[in-house]
């Protein structure tokens with residue numbers, strides 16, 4: 001889960017493709033994964049809960065990001081399957097409180113840098 005988040009941050013489409021569950025991998029093209037990176041800057045990952053039984057696992061998280069200077073949160077519960085000695089992403093359920101954050105430009109940044117949002121991540125997500 002954390003390694004997939006890091007791959008989103010570094011825009012590593014090949015890793016993200018490889019860590020889809022086997023039954024899902026063929027439905028996802030590397031070009032489409034690359035296209036999803038556009039105008040998204042990932043700021044912070046917060047794990048809410050995680051559990052597994054060795055075969056399948058669930059992770060609930062908040063991933064904070066900025067798109068064209070506007071802050072958002074993705075609140076998701078993901079299901080992972082243990083395949084070939086690694087955890088692979090099977091599916092995700094996006095929670096209803098995901099979406100645009102009501103954050104003032106002078107508020108502390110969502111990445112917890114200690115800077116004001118307007119001087120930090122608000123300048124991201126344009127590429």
Ligand SMILES: [Zn+2]
Pocket residue numbers: 043109110111112113117120121122
């Ligand atoms: Zn920031």
